[in-house]
Amino acid sequence: MSFEKIIDRIRESNRIVILSHVNPDGDAVGAGLGLFLTLNKLNEELKAADEDYMEKVVRFVLEDNIPRNLRFLEGSEMIERDQYVESKYDFDLAICVDAATDERLGTTHRHLERSKFVINIDHHTSNTMFGDINHVEDISSSSEIIYKLINEMGIEITREIGEALYTGLVNDTGNFAHSNVTPKTFAMAADLMERGVDNSKIVREFFHNKNLPSLKLMGMALQEMVYNSEKKFTYFYLSSEALEGIQGLKEDAEGIVNLINSYNESEVSLFMREEKDGSIKGSMRSKHNVDVNKIAGMFGGGGHVKAAGFTAWDMTPEEVVEKVLNKL
Ligand SMILES: [Mn+2]
Incomplete structure (x- = not known):
């Protein structure tokens, strides 16, 4: 499955909102945050190449607070809670990650309705294909899909982006223990480690952090x-x-x-x-x-x-x- 249409759509949209499901887990936050940081980086790169470039507005909105054991992720403080987002806000593009149905978006569904175009990126085979573009792949995690998307966009994966995506992998594979792990999943994990991701820190923060x-x-x-x-x-x-x-x-x-x-x-x-x-x-x-x-x-x-x-x-x-x- 190619990401060409998705990438074109991202490039031509000025106001983008990223959404994911209620009770967000490590994959919802990891995939969404990985994409959010990537789009901010795209903004920086385009601005550096062209002074007159109008930066995209990019927001990542969730209904719920993110769980305590995910707050170590750099950039997670920029994730907005829906109840504090002004209700009259229109977007050119909504990108939903890790949500099998649009109902799973909870209150953030209202941003979907106010968006001109919807991209649905997910790995649940039960996905209802509620987007204008649906990219649904039966692989380990939404974070693994986002990893492929970023690579195809040609944006360099920084340590911060890598940590978000790695957390998604750890969440959905039970730290690489489930049957949804493939050689490609390990290849992705290896690549992220080479980019500075500290796997033991992530596991410590994510699992060994119970209240x-x-x-x-x-x-x-x-x-x-x-x-x-x-x-x-x-x-x-x-x-x-x-x-x-x-x-x-x-x-x-x-x-x-x-x-x-x-x-x-x-x-x-x-x-x-x-x-x-x-x-x-x-x-x-x-x-x-x-x-x-x-x-x-x-x-x-x-x-x-x-x-x-x-x-x-x-x-x-x-x-x-x-x-x-x-x-x-
Ligand atoms: Mn998932």
């Missing part, structure tokens, strides 16, 4: 998880009351689904978290043959074969579990 509520939550999940031996299915439900009880935020529950699926007998796992509005957010992981993308699809969600998520409305956790069990 007290998230550690307590891990304890709670390990203590209370339920295992169904017939279906080799592990699940855990977290009520909003229990989360408040440990003074936790929803971002503290990041990674719980992988934790419960690390049980050696478990083939498939489900983590359910109650939202304030009463809905239940589900995330699922599968080790081998179970397609959790299909299961999430029953609730209107999606993702990948081995990792997917959904939101269930007007259902109890018991009902969600039963529906999943029937499909296994």
Whole structure:
């Protein structure tokens, strides 16, 4: 898949907004920030070549705060929170990264509506192709796609850009442990290291940086998880009351689904978290043959074969579990 049309569109747009999904993870922030820093660099290069060049306005807007363990990324302080962005703001181009559906953009969807053109860059096979240009590739991460895009643009990848993209890789591959890793993923990682990326610093900042509520939550999940031996299915439900009880935020529950699926007998796992509005957010992981993308699809969600998520409305956790069990 070539990036020619995307690059042309970027070059001819003066006001560009980058968007990604709610509850941003390392890939959403990494891919978005890598692109954001690249477009700023493009501005600098064009300005240096031509004094009269009118610099592009480039913004990266997310609905939520970025998680604490991503704030070490240089440039992340320039990411804007949607609620503080003036509502009457038009863009020539919106570039969405890592969002399988336009609903996943949350409140930032309004910038999509106010943009003349939409580019959708993603690696979820369930992507709904909501853009005017859709670049959807079934590879490790959106950050891996952005890496290829930057190379095709001919912009040099600085250490800062590299760290953002590397974090996306680490996030979506479980630090190069999942089956979505290919030789190309490693080649990208090697190239980023040659550009000054400190892999051990990133892993330390990203993984070994837990606050007290998230550690307590891990304890709670390990203590209370339920295992169904017939279906080799592990699940855990977290009520909003229990989360408040440990003074936790929803971002503290990041990674719980992988934790419960690390049980050696478990083939498939489900983590359910109650939202304030009463809905239940589900995330699922599968080790081998179970397609959790299909299961999430029953609730209107999606993702990948081995990792997917959904939101269930007007259902109890018991009902969600039963529906999943029937499909296994
Ligand atoms: Mn991703």
